[in-house]
Amino acid sequence: MSPVPSTATPTAPSRWLPAYLGLVVAVALTVGVMSWFALPRPELGPIVLLCLMGVVAYQIREPEAGLRIAFSFLSIILVASAAVVGIFGAWLVGGVSMLVDRQRPGRIVTVFNAAMSAVVGAAAALSYRLLGGVQGAGLSGMSTYDLGRHVGIPLLAADVVACLLNAILLSGVLHLARGISFAVQLRRVLSGSGVAYVGYGVIGLLFVVLWFPAGLGAFSALLVLAPLLAARWAFIQYGEELRSHERTVDTLVTALGTKEPAAVARSRRVANLGEWIAEELGLPPGQIGTVRYAATLHEIGHLGVPTRLLRRPRASLSPAEQRLIDGQCVVGARMIEGIDFLESARSGIRHQCERFDGSGRPDGLAGHDIPVAARIVAVAAGVDDALRDQPEEADVSMDHAFGVLRSDPGRFDPEVVEAAVAALDKHGWPASAPVEVPS
Known part of the structure; x- marks a missing residue:
């Protein structure tokens, strides 16, 4: 019962x-x-x-x-x-x-x-x-x-x-x-x-x-x-x-927070949105859990990136420095290698920077060859990046969410985009204050 x-x-x-x-x-x-x-x-x-x-x-x-x-x-x-x-x-x-x-x-x-x-x-x-x-x-x-x-x-x-x-x-x-x-x-x-x-x-x-x-x-x-x-x-x-799995993930996020405090709130927001998207797509519970882990740890590779680069605006980075930051996906996947319960989430972390048109990194995967967890994490993180840049007093509108998700043709899976829009419409998305990840 x-x-x-x-x-x-x-x-x-x-x-x-x-x-x-x-x-x-x-x-x-x-x-x-x-x-x-x-x-x-x-x-x-x-x-x-x-x-x-x-x-x-x-x-x-x-x-x-x-x-x-x-x-x-x-x-x-x-x-x-x-x-x-x-x-x-x-x-x-x-x-x-x-x-x-x-x-x-x-x-x-x-x-x-x-x-x-x-x-x-x-x-x-x-x-x-x-x-x-x-x-x-x-x-x-x-x-x-x-x-x-x-x-x-x-x-x-x-x-x-x-x-x-x-x-x-x-x-x-x-x-x-x-x-x-x-x-x-x-x-x-x-x-x-x-x-x-x-x-x-x-x-x-x-x-x-x-x-x-x-x-x-x-x-x-x-x-x-x-x-x-x-x-x-x-x-x-x-x-x-x-519960021990959750504690392990929390420890990893806490370690990331000691280097980049704002990443803790981002991890929680992206995990929450990623889980909502997975639900909208009708994924089974096991895959929803995989998405949540991958979304929570999607920036864990930042532990291998110099702090000075993480604190600088992206516009001021050189091409070499930008490539170093973008490589955090591969670094993050390697960091959790050997943790059995996170094995299925590794591909979601590694391939989150792939593009749906096949021109992304690190392996140039295209379409549905990109793991579904990675496609979901990419959309959830992209939405969070755009909404986080809005003024705190501004209301998050669906029109703005549509614009964010469609601003880069070929970047995102259209089906996942529609699921994200449906999730935002159903749950809403706070412009500030981190959303706690259910456990």
């Missing part, structure tokens, strides 16, 4: 956001009331146990593992609830589990997360029931064939429904709250948690089989706790690895 993060972003929320939040909460309340009055009510004991497990699973979640969302293993509890306590029970488990949050994200975020989780739990239980899934005590004494037909298949299908609905609801609220492309966010969630959801479904199925056919009842909760904690440990290691 992926809750809505509460960190602030530079884009203003859509005016439709309150309506969306209200709609999800209203749907959750309606589903709860209807399932309470229209369906048989499950036993209190299993509901209490599952609610407690859900609360614990949500509280020990590992947040912000590189996708700007947090994952918990509440999905295992919700999937199991579909077969153990039915629609109302799964609705209640989902809602109660997210009402308590040690991170205190704010009342609105907490209420929405609880409503979203309740809807996801009820939808999973409803799909389980519609596909012939058997609930509660009816699971006892089943043959292997019946377990597969009336428990296994419906429960795994319910797991898929929960995964898709969670991704859709989460992508919708982030699109309205932060301006992130719905399709891009949907791919991020599904690519980041889709495979994990398969494991959730299998563990949830094991939980149900141990509870009823194996006759262990509530004791089965202890038996599923071990793989749950093992999976959490693995996820923590993955999250820590990603």
Whole structure:
């Protein structure tokens, strides 16, 4: 289950956001009331146990593992609830589990997360029931064939429904709250948690089989706790690895800042714009991360350029001095050689000075032979260079952005230019104050 993060972003929320939040909460309340009055009510004991497990699973979640969302293993509890306590029970488990949050994200975020989780739990239980899934005590004494037909298949299908609905609801609220492309966010969630959801479904199925056919009842909760904690440990290691990558990049940018302080803000702005462009182009999450790393470190080669040249206006540089500065792309790519997680970003740094018409440096690549990360970094850095030269009180207009991107025919990939224009139109671009790179 992926809750809505509460960190602030530079884009203003859509005016439709309150309506969306209200709609999800209203749907959750309606589903709860209807399932309470229209369906048989499950036993209190299993509901209490599952609610407690859900609360614990949500509280020990590992947040912000590189996708700007947090994952918990509440999905295992919700999937199991579909077969153990039915629609109302799964609705209640989902809602109660997210009402308590040690991170205190704010009342609105907490209420929405609880409503979203309740809807996801009820939808999973409803799909389980519609596909012939058997609930509660009816699971006892089943043959292997019946377990597969009336428990296994419906429960795994319910797991898929929960995964898709969670991704859709989460992508919708982030699109309205932060301006992130719905399709891009949907791919991020599904690519980041889709495979994990398969494991959730299998563990949830094991939980149900141990509870009823194996006759262990509530004791089965202890038996599923071990793989749950093992999976959490693995996820923590993955999250820590990603955070170590971010710390490495931050260290490199800080080192650049000791020589050229203004480069730190430039790196952050170009990284942010580069990521927006990559999203507009519909690149997969892995490539978006590559673009962000390449954009953040696009000037790291300045560490090999004499400081006196970096501080002089470009117009005053001799041809030889200009070539030395332009060579920073190759120097930068060499500097990060051997850092495994930055290997895919090296080409984006090395080839950012290539021209789309093939007359650029260092290798004279043309068109789509230029790596997409390099084409994006070139456009993002070009826009930042032009907008940074404007007076601080001036508003950044789309007309000006168009002029910057088209002022040098043959320099930029036209498709990337259009994506940059769309990104600027959607997110805006501050003429001053650095934009923080999301992590």
